[in-house]
Amino acid sequence: MTVTRVMTVTPLATWRRMAGKAEKEGLRAYRLNGDPRFWAVSSATNPGVAYEVTVLDGELLCSCRASEFLPYCKHRALVLDALGALDPVEAPLAA
Numbered sequence: 001m002t003v004t005r006v007m008t009v010t011p012l013a014t015w016r017r018m019a020g021k022a023e024k025e026g027l028r029a030y031r032l033n034g035d036p037r038f039w040a041v042s043s044a045t046n047p048g049v050a051y052e053v054t055v056l057d058g059e060l061l062c063s064c065r066a067s068e069f070l071p072y073c074k075h076r077a078l079v080l081d082a083l084g085a086l087d088p089v090e091a092p093l094a095a
């Protein structure tokens with residue numbers, strides 16, 4: 001199965017910025033059991049720790065502390081990137 005759409009209130013530019021930061025810090029996203037809904041993302045600050053990122057009903061959840069306060073985080077950004085959701089898309093209507 002594939003994940004084609006994730007609902008988010010966060011602008012794409014913010015996700016891209018976060019994903020870039022995550023990559024720079026050497027974070028890695030691991031798909032669990034080949035299922036695009038379940039991921040583990042390594043922690044930048046705490047080696048040996050990984051956060052769970054879950055795509056559930058088009059929503060993106062993360063187990064990190066920042067996620068308690070913010071609708072986005074580096075871990076989710078990295079997963080979106082891995083899913084190809086941050087790729088540039090054509091303008092839907094160039095009127």
Ligand SMILES: [Zn+2]
Pocket residue numbers: 051062063064065066067073074075076
């Ligand atoms: Zn997170």
